[in-house]
Amino acid sequence: MDLNKQHIFIIGSKGIPAKYGGFETFVEHLTKSKKDQSIQYHVSCLADNRQVYTHNESRCFNISVPNIGPAKAVLYDVLSLKECYEFISKNNIHDAIIYILACRIGPFLGFYKRKLEKFNTQIFVNPDGHEWKRSKWNAFIRRYWKFSESIMVKKADLLICDSIGIQNYITEEYKKYRPQTTYIAYGADTVKSTLNSKDSTFINWMDKNKVREKDYYLVVGRFVPENNYELMIREFMRSNTRKDFVIISNVENNTFYKDLLQKTHFEQDKRIKFVGTVYDGELLKKIREEAFGYFHGHEVGGTNPSLLEAMASTQLNLLLDVVFNREVGLDGAVYFEKTQGSLAKLIAVCDGMDEETIKQYQELAVDRIQNAYTWNLIIQKYEAVFKGMSQQYVNDIALYPAQGVVKA
Known part of the structure; x- marks a missing residue:
């Protein structure tokens, strides 16, 4: 064990x-x-054993947790x-940092923070998004999330927010x-897929789902109400678009999917295609x-x-106009x-765009990722924070430092 290194423990x-x-x-x-x-x-690492192994030159330690429902994630973080x-x-490690991802364990944090004080251990927290607003949680769990968040904000030595909107919320609330x-965004890359349009893996997927290149709108993500699938569908x-709407999501045994099917009868619209999940990254x-576009x-x-x-991959991105999305886009x-007719009208506008206009949007989107969200940039910022550099130093790493949220 090299005690001269800066030890960073990541949980969550x-x-x-x-x-x-x-x-x-x-x-x-x-x-x-x-x-x-x-x-x-x-x-x-969440596992069914207590093994310790090395990956990416990092010491990975498995934590075994019984399946106790929604509380499993809380117990996992506590353990x-x-x-x-x-x-x-x-x-006997001094001056370490424990970086906790999400605000699940507020009621338990104070106990361990006191025990860690004699080692001068700092607690950093990523507050994530508004987890207490998610519709998948019942009222009791939502109250717990909000209460836990408040304690973790109070106890943390530093909160690393991946959105300026979240940072503003934390500082005001x-x-x-x-x-x-501090603000450090999530990352992405702009490297093209290794597959080309004639690759059999891609062709077979397109044929199987009866879609054509540049002839479909796409969405990828969890099929949950707060992602506004009902609105988009x-x-x-x-x-009146002739393009398809391709939805990549796992909807098997999803009650929201079944409820939405009954309410909208989207199965009668042959343009709407649920195609399951895709685990092949390329x-x-x-x-x-x-x-053609991404919702x-x-x-x-x-x-x-x-x-x-x-933003890094799709030529045209249609985003719900909320502060978090506009901050990125x-x-x-x-x-x-969210008003009736807004997205339908925007689809008509996008369908009528000429190639040059679409190209301009794509170039601006890729530039946005390259200038503010590359993994290289994000990692530099994190390492600067972990090494105790000043806020100004962290901001200066960016080509275009965060300037606040752009209003609609």
């Missing part, structure tokens, strides 16, 4: 190698592309924090705690590249990974409201 993701969503992909990139060799990462404390104590915050059905990137209806907080990937996207 399901672990690496990444097999799941946004936090896992973030940790994968952060560790894989590490630039400062004086940093040593320790990553908590991960307990393991971090025991490892720090056993190895909890100003009585005078929280220390109703508006698409209201539109194929998914190619599908994004060949879409993004997310409205619950943070810099959304699927939006960054669409700026002039590289077009926007719709």
